[in-house]
Amino acid sequence: MAPRQLARVNDFVVKFANVNGSGSASANGLFAKAVLRMGVPVAARNIFPSNIQGLPTWYEVRITEAGWRGRRGGVDLMVAMNPQTWDKDVAELEAGGYLFYDSTKPLPAAKLRADVNALGVPLTAICNAAYSDPRQRQLFKNIIYLGALSALLDLDPMEIERLFAEQYKGKEALLESNRKALHMGRDYALANFACPLPMKVERRDNVGERVFIDGNAAAALGAVYGGATVAAWYPITPSSSLAEAFQKYCARFRTDKATGRKRYAILQAEDELSSIGMVIGAAWNGARAFTATSGPGVSLMQEFLGLAYFAEIPVVLFDVQRGSPSTGMPTRTQQADLLSCAYASHGDTKHVLLLPEDPRECFDMAAQAFDLADRLQTPIFVMLDLDIGMQDWLVEPFAWDDARRMDRGKVTTADELDAGKEFGRYLDVDGDGIPYRTYPGTHPTKGSFFTRGTTKDRYARYTEEGPAYVDNMQRLLRKFETAKSLLPKPVIERAPVPTRAGVIWFGSTGAAMAESLAELERQGVHLDRMRVRAFPFQDEVGEFIAEHEHLFVVEQNRDAQLKMLLVNECGVDPDKLISVLNYDGTPITERFISREIAEKARLFNVTPIRKLAG
């Protein structure tokens, strides 16, 4: 008996199982973009190994007319191009799903599944007949399967051809050979299968003005708009593409047209110690400067981060978090650097964190980070993760107000010094804990000061006197308090039904969260919700927790780091906070969150007030 066939329009998951280095990324990206061009949103994720060639890699495309941004969990169509992972890939398919594979060599029946629809296309045979060059055979195989999929899923081939035309502008030969390969696959599918399948893409207008971009590129663009002129970095997955994107955007936007000279400086340092040192030097000297790194890099920067905190240097640090501890899982995602950043360095230190949820917020928060750093004269951490940083997301288009100006914070100028303004580097003139600074070289006789990590008085003079030390540390606390008023507030929304339960999350978890909340609503679990966007927490955060009996804290690390911060900083009863933790390195899914919360809600008897009353 033929297996059941999943019948879905614009709501299914396609997963490509490939071998790293086989050139599949480009074809898979075209697939996602073709769906977008048909007006249907996608959520795409590249799952890749720490390897350049040979190891397994996957690309998961969720086609979602509803516009859900997270992973759903499960696979409806597997494009199984990697024999190494065949068994696991086949096992992942939903019953009634589709298995697309290269049927050049016959497969024993035991390798297939009775409840899954097999779609064998002799890709190697088609390639070998058409091409003699081994590299061409490999690369065009990807385009051929793209062509076959376009017929099976009813993708408009014209959209793919248009994408080819954009990609190979001026390279007509490449354009033509890609078009030819596309149609080879398409023609085979049309001739051999009932196309389209019951599971297919239909044209909609649900994408609108949204853009498809990864968070690292978005953050880099935000750094350009934020006025960053100095970037120092050391290559580390998954953050390297942030520095590289900054280079790319600077080359486009910051090259002097007349002279070809650059209004920016980027240095690849010898290590992370050096990159943060350069950023500190540049920021001390009045340039907007940043580094991009990941957990191991943040560990290496600890001593310098303490100096930047204590010497009050406006540093911006992008931490694109990955699986830790130690080298951990360099190509997998986690939200596990929250504590190591919030309290980075020895002694009494606390830092400002920004917690973007998607590439759009990466752009906004990156630009804002430079204003915050200058205003607060302290390191600002922008906490991305691999899922946000290295995956393309469909997000609202970037926007910029041309009336906006950089806020360079409290900088005393030569004119002010000449006019007799008193200058003490660590004087709290305005009562907000933020002192004034001068840039080096400002004035021949006034306003210079000596920057040091050792204790100093309000006029930056060296001292080891206890009261002066305490005075300074207390001012730093006042400054941290001031930070709360400048940081993005938490996003709080109420459930449609009054409830005593809530849920808290931050960052990339939001992608799956929205969908989980809808699913939980359907099951009768109503939760008020709060997305935390910054540290230190504003009063609203503590108040939200106080208002509820039980709160789920959903995050992507083992030790419940957000919960720890909330308990530590908001003085809440830890028993109120119920952790939902995903830390296997894959992005958290809707199904995981819904299942965990539904189960725990039963356990804690979390029910809406209405039901309690009724």
Added chain:
Amino acid sequence: MTYLAKPKLHHPDLPVNALGHTRRDYEGAVSTLCAGCGHDSISAALIQALFEMDVPPHRVAKLSGIGCSSKTPTYFLGNSHGFNSVHGRMPSVLTGASLANRELIYLGVSGDGDSASIGLGQFAHVLRRGVDMVYIVENNGVYGLTKGQFSATADKGSKSKRGATNNDEPIDLVLLALALGATFVARGFSGDKTQLVPLIKAAVAHRGAAFIDVISPCVAFNNHAGSTKSYDYVREHNDAVNRLDFWPSRDEITTEIAPGATRDVLLHDGGTVRLHKLRDDYDPSDKVAAMSYLESRRARGEVVTGLLYVKPDSADMHDALETVDAPLNALSDADLVPGSVALAALNASLR
């Protein structure tokens, strides 16, 4: 050290330089180092060199790491911004500062522990990047602030004050600097200000990475018999290959020239260094020969001093990066922010 504050009053006849400054305007706070410390002589040499060069004090940024030597920027150029950073990492902070504003003069002050032990990596990379700076190592072979442990420049077989013998090979920072691409390399001795002051002047005038290793005896922990960094040892083993005179560009060379062979080197800003050869066979433009000479003398326990290598037409980090002439820290919103129209076009390319 002294606890007496320096009086503010100047003697009316104190000489002034072209900017109208007296030497006092180049001084800093009173030193808290030990009496007789070589480092204080280096501070004095810096003061003299910058005063005589008519450098506006506030246009110098002083950066240092951690240690006795790194404390010294407090003791000169009181009207300059200074940055006492973390141990062994001054070079990266200085590099960043230089990126932000190419118009200031950057003076990096470090020690042998700071540069040759904990900071060897950053020492290497700042030189190979050609950062426009004067990098001075005040080299005494010991850790002073932690009371006399050997540093990585201590000679093998040299004895600590407590009688321990150093078993490890020394790191010769001058040889390293040559290998790493520094374009101005010199060695001085804190006990020989006549040689040191013109070396500093030439290094300031040089464009690119200028490195001066200054042997600077530690009177508290490394000035005893058996030390190879003591005043007595260095005086007895000092092989000075040349002496310098430095003229800023605008001055005619009128000074009476000492007898012996001389050679003039025109520096980037137009200043001239006149080398008085003390060793006829020493050629500071020949890097390979310089390295060979240094190595051979080191094997004999001699300390080679003087201008050891100079590449007068060198480029610096900003040349390599092709940055604009204006300091990056002075660029405005209009220079830096592409605006909403550019962003709309970018949005369109991302669909």
